[in-house]
Amino acid sequence: MSTILRYLTCGESHGQGLLVILEGIPSGLKLERDYINRDLMRRQTGYGRGERMQIERDRVRIISGLRWGKTLGSPISLFIPNLDWKNWQKLMSPEGSRKKDTADIPLFTRPRPGHADLVGGIKYNFLDLRNVLERASARETAARVAAGAVCRRLLEEFGISIFSRVIQIGGEKDESSWKDVLDNYERIENSPLRCMDEIVEKKMIELINKAKQRGDTLGGIFEVIALGLPPGLGSYVQWDLKLDARLAFGIMSIQAIIGVEIGMGFKGALHFGSEVQDEIAYDKERGFYRLSNRCGGIEGGMSTGEPLVIRAAMKPISTLAKPLRSVDILSKKQVKAAKERADVCAVPAASVIGEAVVAIEIARAMREKFGGDSLEEMRRNYLSYMKYVRER
Numbered sequence: 001m002s003t004i005l006r007y008l009t010c011g012e013s014h015g016q017g018l019l020v021i022l023e024g025i026p027s028g029l030k031l032e033r034d035y036i037n038r039d040l041m042r043r044q045t046g047y048g049r050g051e052r053m054q055i056e057r058d059r060v061r062i063i064s065g066l067r068w069g070k071t072l073g074s075p076i077s078l079f080i081p082n083l084d085w086k087n088w089q090k091l092m093s094p095e096g097s098r099k100k101d102t103a104d105i106p107l108f109t110r111p112r113p114g115h116a117d118l119v120g121g122i123k124y125n126f127l128d129l130r131n132v133l134e135r136a137s138a139r140e141t142a143a144r145v146a147a148g149a150v151c152r153r154l155l156e157e158f159g160i161s162i163f164s165r166v167i168q169i170g171g172e173k174d175e176s177s178w179k180d181v182l183d184n185y186e187r188i189e190n191s192p193l194r195c196m197d198e199i200v201e202k203k204m205i206e207l208i209n210k211a212k213q214r215g216d217t218l219g220g221i222f223e224v225i226a227l228g229l230p231p232g233l234g235s236y237v238q239w240d241l242k243l244d245a246r247l248a249f250g251i252m253s254i255q256a257i258i259g260v261e262i263g264m265g266f267k268g269a270l271h272f273g274s275e276v277q278d279e280i281a282y283d284k285e286r287g288f289y290r291l292s293n294r295c296g297g298i299e300g301g302m303s304t305g306e307p308l309v310i311r312a313a314m315k316p317i318s319t320l321a322k323p324l325r326s327v328d329i330l331s332k333k334q335v336k337a338a339k340e341r342a343d344v345c346a347v348p349a350a351s352v353i354g355e356a357v358v359a360i361e362i363a364r365a366m367r368e369k370f371g372g373d374s375l376e377e378m379r380r381n382y383l384s385y386m387k388y389v390r391e392r
């Protein structure tokens with residue numbers, strides 16, 4: 001996979017904060033802290049979120065890579081402090097030792113089915129599974145949303161915009177089409193579940209209430225739509241250059257995601273070929289275009305120039321208020337899994353995280369295709385390619 005744009009996240013859920021280092025953004029891009037904060041705040045919302053979101057006010061500190069509001073082309077590092085850190089300083093201290101500071105606090109030894117706890121503990125040889133869960137936690141996604149916001153800012157310069165919405169929570173499904181998302185985006189942004197259909201949303205809320213009463217959790221499906229992609233991002237020539245594969249990798253790497261589909265996705269497997277492919281047309285103004293967009297904007301691992309439509313399924317969060325059976329890793333006795341404070345449903349947050357990883361992958365493909373060390377140089381290359389595409 002191309003490394004022209006890459007990033008690394010660091011940080012534990014209850015440590016001092018989350019850090020992301022993003023390399024490969026060209027120089028000369030205007031960027032404001034509040035632009036990143038907007039997406040961080042969006043990630044914190046959604047009906048069904050837990051108490052942690054009452055504590056945190058995710059705001060970014062720009063550590064490097066910018067001067068006077070513009071990128072320098074050097075690595076950008078962003079830090080999001082954890083406000084909850086003040087309550088965890090002893091238990092999560094990078095220094096000292098357990099005996100002195102926290103001997104009275106029991107180890108986390110009852111792994112939650114579905115979480116990284118058990119396998120992570122075996123793999124890294126930990127007896128305290130907190131060492132696993134602190135990093136496996138979906139809190140890490142705050143760092144990815146920050147990096148995604150920088151990529152979104154870059155994409156804006158090329159007329160690319162990214163949207164998302166929730167289409168399913170448990171068995172409750174919004175059947176509306178992605179084609180209506182833009183016209184209803186204000187409602188989606190201001191609704192408790194990022195859902196387009198108000199009536200379905202009410203049912204979803206009831207279902208979340210029911211899950212909470214049961215001490216249970218819920219997953220669902222979200223959709224990310226990206227508009228304005230030029231044709232030809234990604235490539236068919238090598239497996240790890242294919243844009244659909246790279247998007248799926250990014251989305252699958254989000255905690256609790258268990259499936260990805262693009263365009264018609266799994267439904268495409270149920271139909272005849274003539275009902276699945278998108279017929280090609282041409283007119284002088286638009287150049288080549290498709291008469292439909294069932295493929296979701298990607299053919300042969302490359303963007304077609306039509307809207308990118310990608311959906312992801314999230315499993316219910318594995319921390320249950322009414323825990324499932326587990327085994328204590330020290331006593332080997334059958335016990336109930338540990339209870340941690342957690343969300344009942346975090347699908348709306350996952351949809352915002354989905355936007356971020358899609359922004360990162362599209363930005364990477366744009367950097368690969370149009371290169372340039374400065375934004376101006378990248379733009380010149382882009383405009384020249386777009387002129388060629390139009391005149392073909």
Ligand code: EPS
Nearest residue numbers: 013050052136137138139317341342343
């Ligand atoms: C999260 C913060 C975490 C969890 C959640 C996501 O905070 P805490 O563990 O203190 O409640 O709410 O993490 C998980 C779903 C998980 O499985 O670890 C966040 O900032 O998104």
